[in-house]
Amino acid sequence: MEPNSAAEILPGLYRAVLDRVAQLELAGHRDAAGLMRSKGTRIYSRSWDDRARRELETLLRQHGVDASGQPRSARRARNRAARTA
Secondary structure, rough: OOOOOHHHHHHHHHHHHHHHHEEEEEEEHHHHEEEHHHHHHHHHHOOOOHHHHHHHHHHHHOEOOOOOOOOOHHHHHHHHHHHOO
């Protein structure tokens, strides 16, 4: 297997989806959380290929998370702080 194969990346992406689902639920956004969970589960249950990787990354971006699992707002704040330093 190549170092960054979908089979190595997908579990971490799916974990990030589940973490974001939990955050959405805690914030009271249960409908969005349920939709994200069902889409994520459907993607993760299919073939573990580049298409699934791209779809999970897109799902995370649509719900405010970058591919590393970091909320986009936190990443933006770090970038702003680095620019002002």
